[in-house]
Amino acid sequence: MNDDPGARTMLCAGDYQAWIGEVGGGPRSLRHRGRPLLAEYPEATPPPLDAGILLAPWPNRTRDGEYSFAGRAHRLVVTEPPRHTAIHGFTGRMAWSPAAPEGAAHPERTIRRRLRIPEQPGWPWPLELTADWTLDADTGLTGELTVANLAGQECPLGVGWHPYLVACGAELDETVLEAPVTTALPLDPRRNLPIGDPGPADPVLGEVGGRRTGAGWSVPMDGTWLDHCFGAAADPDGVLRARLRGPEGAVELRAGGEFGWLQIYTADPARGEGFPGLGRAVAVEPMTCPPDALNSGTDLLTLAPGERRRFEVGIRAID
Secondary structure (H helix, E strand, O other): OOOOOOOEEEEEEOOEEEEEEOEOOOEEEEEEOOEEOEOOOOOOOOOHHHOOOEEEOOOOEEEOOEEEEOOEEEEOOOOEHHHOEEEOEOHHHOEOEEEOOOOOOOHHHEEEEEEEEOOEOOEOOOEEEEEEEEEEOOOEEEEEEEEEEOOOOOEEEOOEEOOEEOOOOOOHHHOEEEEOEEEEEOEOOOOOOEOOOOEOOHHHHHHHOOEEEOOEEEEEOOOOOOEEEEEEOOOOOOOEEEEEEEOOEEEEEEEOOOOOEEEEEEEEHHHOEOEOOOEOEEEEEEEOOOOOHHHHOOOOEEEOOOOEEEEEEEEEEEO
């Protein structure tokens, strides 16, 4: 394991180049024909604003770090003090170890990262996670995350991913976000925790100039700020897709059908949290469950002792 927060490995396929980090387990950079599809940051730094990290064993926030499961109360370490929540699990703050991918015909296109999470305060279930990242000339970057429960008891589980999309190098204010949003989850504006049941997305996306489309919503990003959670629908083939379109092309995010939620967040210097070197950037975060699912139980998964569960995400350039 490399303790360098900027450690990364390069993959190449066709017109694509990707750099996969060790801290956080996800991509630090993805380019197509030399143009970025993900927000990039200096090599020697850890992922800023959770850029590109994998989120497990829960995504988003847990209220006060407290929850109950199987009749037992648990208290996690509060990792977001201003909102007094435990945010984004453990995986984004840990260094993943390189591992040899099984049966890789083209090692320059595939890399495996592995992470073993021992028991943690408030999380008595050890886990093993494997992330296989593959770069393909046609389909772009695909990530397969496998989570295994090493404990002797059933454990809860939620996963997510935190990429900041870039439309082939375009500035955010030149782009339009197309997202398969079906509902909006009302959140407390102070703590970003749920305060009601999902409802229509019109009050949120309509207010920023978005319009309904056959597949969800189209939202112009010029000056738009969001930090909202949405229910999302997969396409008929069972894959959830969101796109950020710019003047010279688009980037497409995809996620397997287990991902029924999207957190959409705009990093913005005007709100005191700009993305380093870019200023404004948008994170489109597929999640298997909404914020505070360890308490609400909404779409919370469980793993039996010894059970493994696989999830798939990806990004590619499109015209």
